[in-house]
Amino acid sequence: MSSGNVVIVGAGHAGVQVAASLRDEGFQGPIRLLSGEADLPYQRPPLSKAYLKGETGAEGLLLRAGAFYAAKDIDLRLGTTALAIDREARELVLAGGERLGYDHLVLATGTRARPFDVPGRALAGVLTLYTLGDAARLKTEVEAATAIVVVGAGFIGLELTAAAVAAGKSVTVIELGARPLGRAVSSEISTFYHGAHDRSGARLLFGAGVAALEGTDGRVEAVVLADGTRVPADLVLVGIGVLAEDRLAHAAGLPCDNGIMVDEFLLTADPAISAIGDCAAFPSPHVGTRLRLESVQNAVDQARCVARRLAGHPEPYVALPWFWSDQGPHKLQIAGLSHGCDRWTMRGDPAEGAFTVFGFRGDSLAVVETVNRPADHMVARKLISAGIRLTPEEAADPAVDLKALLKARSAGGPA
The missing domain is CATH 3.50.50.60 (FAD/NAD(P)-binding domain)
Structure with a gap:
């Protein structure tokens, strides 16, 4: 659909990106972006890092400046809770009774905190x-x-x-x-x-x-x-940890299993409803099974994939997952997925605070984990995405220049 009315539930990385990408793709129809929170949409990952340490304030967390939404004709509705989906009428039922019609609904509902049910949980502190x-x-x-x-x-x-x-x-x-x-x-x-x-x-x-x-x-x-x-x-x-926020979808009769189940185009069982980001359980071509991933990369790339489809350019979601975590002076970056890895090798010395771990699934490089080695991470993303051959012996040998190997094998020449 290149026009029509798109409603997006959830204004985290996934929800904001699909709205922005729809406009980037030339989509002209109305876009309504609903957030259950009163604050302008913001980044969550820095909450446990830069924000907590005082390195950034609330303004520095914003996904987009407030003026962006009006400039792009995106109807951002803060403090708006969706209570139910009427799939037959193609309407979203909001708290207060308003019914919001849609031609396509995008569920970017994210996650909710896993319950911590122990005596004393309600104590202050x-x-x-x-x-x-x-x-x-x-x-x-x-x-x-x-x-x-x-x-x-x-x-x-x-x-x-x-x-x-x-x-x-x-x-x-x-x-x-x-x-x-x-x-x-x-x-x-x-x-x-x-x-x-x-x-x-x-x-x-x-x-x-x-x-x-x-x-x-x-x-x-x-x-x-x-x-x-x-x-x-x-x-x-x-x-x-967290649980997929799939209660709205489940109540509407959409199949859910550790997330809202979608196909390779990120469509649910209802062709008028997509699900993206942390709430979506999708078939991963990288491991051959259904996954739900909690990462900014996954949220943003899935949003772009759905926006392209709604703008008339459908393609399956195949982006390589990658992640990061900052813990004190040590930056962990992960490219790929470790599911099913049966062999691991390493280059660098953990005692020096910078090293790389390579995980193989059979003969194929499946995941690369780096600590304080960003160059290895960037090369690894390209190696895995392109399916370029790297043996465990080459991975472990510091004399093997990964960037040169990538260039040589991408060109089809000797490494």
Whole structure:
């Protein structure tokens, strides 16, 4: 469709990008962009890093300046909640009863915090980080805190840990799994970050479950572990992951399984509805199975893919996933996906704080994880995207110039 009425639910990276890209593609029809929050659309990744450390303010988080939406004739509706989808009438039911018609609906609803259902969860000083409002409260609380407990050693938990340690706070990390970032990275990367956080002064406890939170006068004062250990805390930061925000789609009868199920064009079972970003479970050509990814790259690239389709230029979504995480002085960058990797090799020395880990699926390079080696990351994205052959031996050999190899094999010549 090159015209018609597009309604977008969710104004994070995915929602804002699809609106902007529709205009870039020459789409002339009405675009309505709905956000459940009162703030102008903003970036979430810096909330646990630059914003918490005071390196940027709320203005610096904006995805687009406020004037952008009017200039592009995008009807941005802040503080607007969608309650239901009437698929037969092609209408979105909003809080307050308004019904908003659509020719095409894009669900960019993102995620919601995973429930942390333990006794004492409602005590003051127990916080999660999801919205800008959460981050503002967290920043104030961290400044006043003495003993901080972070529950969860995933990306958010460790980014919060690094920021709190940098602020001079005593931090204990509690993780149910056996290692940090256990579901996301290789054991080599886990080992490095375990050591890095240890050396920074954080205390990390693995294989530890939270049984309860205790407090006095309504304020948290300790975390009680499953084995009875009591960890003092005047602030608890919960970073145990998120769930796909697929409740609106599920209630409308759209198939959902760890996200809103879409095809290779990011269409749901209803041809008038697309789903993109963190909420979408899509078939990945890189691993041959359905995935849901939580990354800015995935959100933005899927938004562009849908915008092209709606503007009359359909193509399947095949973009290579990539990710990053800033934890203290150590920047982790990941190109590709580690699903099914059966061989790993490394170049560089973790003891020097800069190295690269290569993961292979059979004979094919599938993922490259780098710490403080951005040049390797950029080359890796091109190698994997182009399907260029790289052997484990070449990957491990520092004498092999990856950039030269990329150039030679891209041209079909000898490496």
